[in-house]
Amino acid sequence: MKHSPRVQRLIDTLTCLPGVGPRSAQRMAYHLLERNRDGGRLLAAAMADAMDGVQQCQRCRNFAEEALCSVCADPRRQARQVCVVASPADVLAIEQSGEYHGHYFVLMGQLSPLDGLGPRQLGLDVLEQRLGEGEIDELILATSTTVEGEATAHYIHDMVEGTTVSLSRIAQGVPMGGDLEYVDGATLAHAFRGRRPL
Amino acid sequence: MKHSPRVQRLIDTLTCLPGVGPRSAQRMAYHLLERNRDGGRLLAAAMADAMDGVQQCQRCRNFAEEALCSVCADPRRQARQVCVVASPADVLAIEQSGEYHGHYFVLMGQLSPLDGLGPRQLGLDVLEQRLGEGEIDELILATSTTVEGEATAHYIHDMVEGTTVSLSRIAQGVPMGGDLEYVDGATLAHAFRGRRPL
Numbered sequence: 082m083k084h085s086p087r088v089q090r091l092i093d094t095l096t097c098l099p100g101v102g103p104r105s106a107q108r109m110a111y112h113l114l115e116r117n118r119d120g121g122r123l124l125a126a127a128m129a130d131a132m133d134g135v136q137q138c139q140r141c142r143n144f145a146e147e148a149l150c151s152v153c154a155d156p157r158r159q160a161r162q163v164c165v166v167a168s169p170a171d172v173l174a175i176e177q178s179g180e181y182h183g184h185y186f187v188l189m190g191q192l193s194p195l196d197g198l199g200p201r202q203l204g205l206d207v208l209e210q211r212l213g214e215g216e217i218d219e220l221i222l223a224t225s226t227t228v229e230g231e232a233t234a235h236y237i238h239d240m241v242e243g244t245t246v247s248l249s250r251i252a253q254g255v256p257m258g259g260d261l262e263y264v265d266g267a268t269l270a271h272a273f274r275g276r277r278p279l
Numbered sequence: 280m281k282h283s284p285r286v287q288r289l290i291d292t293l294t295c296l297p298g299v300g301p302r303s304a305q306r307m308a309y310h311l312l313e314r315n316r317d318g319g320r321l322l323a324a325a326m327a328d329a330m331d332g333v334q335q336c337q338r339c340r341n342f343a344e345e346a347l348c349s350v351c352a353d354p355r356r357q358a359r360q361v362c363v364v365a366s367p368a369d370v371l372a373i374e375q376s377g378e379y380h381g382h383y384f385v386l387m388g389q390l391s392p393l394d395g396l397g398p399r400q401l402g403l404d405v406l407e408q409r410l411g412e413g414e415i416d417e418l419i420l421a422t423s424t425t426v427e428g429e430a431t432a433h434y435i436h437d438m439v440e441g442t443t444v445s446l447s448r449i450a451q452g453v454p455m456g457g458d459l460e461y462v463d464g465a466t467l468a469h470a471f472r473g474r475r476p477l
Contacts, residue, residue, distance in 0.1 A: 084371075085344045091329040097318035099310045105298065111368045112297045113326070114333055114342060115387065120295035121330040129323035131289040131308070132316045144312060146283045170309045173282075189313065 088114070142187040142204050144169050152176075152185060159183045161218040165208070165237060167191050167225060175223065183221070191229035192236055200236060209240050222250040286312070340385040340402050342367050350374075350383060357381045359416040363406070363435060365389050365423060373421065381419070389427035390434055398434060407438050420448040 084092065088110060095106035113121035137143065138150035145151075152158055152172070162183030166172055172185050188203040200206060211217060220241060224230040234250060241248045254272035255264050264272075282290065286308060293304035311319035335341065336348035339361075343349075350356055350370070360381030364370055370383050386401040398404060409415060418439060422428040432448060439446045452470035453462050462470075 083349065085333065085342060085349065087325070087329045087332045087344055088342060090325045094318070094322040094325040097311070097315055097322055098307045100303065100306075107371075108298075108368075109296045110329070111366070113295070114329065115366055115368075117295055118330045120292070121326055124292040124295055125323045125327035125330065127285075127288045127292040128311070128319055128326070131285045131312065132319040132323065134285045135283065135312055144283060144286060146285055151281065151283065168309070168313055170306075170313075173305075 137189075138187075141185045142189055142207075143172055143185060157182075161216070162221070163217050163219070164221040164223050166223045167230065167233070171223060181221075183219075188224070188233065191224060191227070192233040193229045203233070205236065205240065208237075212241065212244060212246055217246055219247045219249070222248070226253060335387075336385075339383045340387055340405075341370055341383060355380075359414070360419070361415050361417070362419040362421050364421045365428065365431070369421060381417075386422070386431065389422060389425070390431040391427045401431070403434065403438070406435075410439065410442060410444055415444055417445045417447070420446070424451060 083089070091110045091113075092103065092106045095101055095109050096103060098106075101109070113124075134146060135144050136146065138145035138153055139148050140153045141150060143150045143152070145153075147154070153160075159182055163186050164175065164181060164183055165186045165188065166175070167188050167190060169187055169189075172187060175181050175185075186204070186208055188205070190198045190203055192198060192200070192203065212220075220237070222234045222237060224233045238248060252275055253268065254275055255261065255268065261269075281287070289308045289311075290301065290304045293299055293307050294301060296304075299307070311322075332344060333342050334344065336343035336351055337346050338351040339348060341348045341350065343351075345352070351358075357380055361384050362373065362379060362381055363384045363386065364373070365386050365388060367385055367387075370385060373379050373383075384402070384406055386403070388396045388401055390396060390398070390401065410418075418435070420432045420435060422431045436446060450473055451466065452473055453459065453466065459467075
């Protein structure tokens with residue numbers, strides 16, 4: 082039996098959600114149709130609204146609905162300290178730690194020329210311009226430890242060299258509460274290299 | 280950090296999907312916003328369209344976009360044989376087995392008076408009327424083996440009693456490919472009671 086066209090289209094489009102395959106998409110579609118049409122309507126409206134209404138902050142490129150995001154618009158945050166991250170989800174994770182009170186610069190990706198992601202696509206030209214204008218005192222790299230993240234960090238390192246901007250990278254080491262025997266070798270190597278006097 | 284209003288509303292409404300909690304909802308929202316806004320727009324449109332455009336078949340109550348669903352509209356199906364199921368997902372499962380060539384009657388739930396699901400809400404009055412009009416020769420119960428499913432089966436059994444309609448229930452027993460040692464006692468008891476001569 083084939084699904085009716087509208088049901089089939091709903092199932093097909095649901096698979097664009099991460100972690101949702103054809104089976105869960107079918108389960109979701111039937112659940113909404115059988116039990117929660119109002120919820121489905123609200124979700125459809127919220128999704129259409131967000132896809133068109135959520136833009137990027139003019140200063141840090143994070144998601145924003147005004148010209149500036151809530152971090153850049155907050156006068157209590159230190160604007161001269163900027164943390165570079167790959168994605169808005171990283172901003173969220175750092176904010177939840179409650180440890181950082183500066184601004185962000187969100188690349189919306191990492192350097193990956195084969196995927197068409199060069200410095201321009203990541204807004205690194207904008208960041209370079211702001212560095213040149215002396216707006217920033219300290220740059221903290223929080224890109225990931227993948228090949229692309231390392232390449233991005235390297236690129237920014239080269240960009241900062243010769244300026245007075247202080248550049249650092251968040252520490253790589255053993256995670257809190259982690260059992261040492263389950264930590265991989267590369268992380269342990271980083272943890273040893275980054276050891277600090279007590 | 281709080282999400283911006285539109286992002287927060289998208290995350291909140293995504294949790295109406297089955298198996299999606301706040302964490303996965305956030306991941307889904309960020310994924311769509313960062314990487315697949317077109318997919319999100321298509322999904323929103325398909326969902327709005329399905330919630331309003333998918334109705335119930337006038338004859339069997341299954342999902343349909345026309346007056347009749349594809350099963351009821353198919354002249355090759357045996358209309359005098361009707362299988363009673365709880366939900367459209369059950370129809371799909373039975374259709375995939377390829378074994379059944381009659382019509383369906385979809386209750387869209389099972390008897391559960393405490394939840395406000397009485398015979399009327401399940402369309403059992405309509406089914407009774409059709410039985411009375413002599414439209415149906417054979418009724419096959421495929422409601423689930425839960426308390427509500429058993430109550431529903433019992434109610435339909437009482438309804439059919441005294442008519443010439445042949446009533447049966449799909450077999451309960453050991454599933455195909457199942458290892459006997461992992462089958463629960465109640466299922467095994469049903470399998471013994473339902474044993475058939477070879």
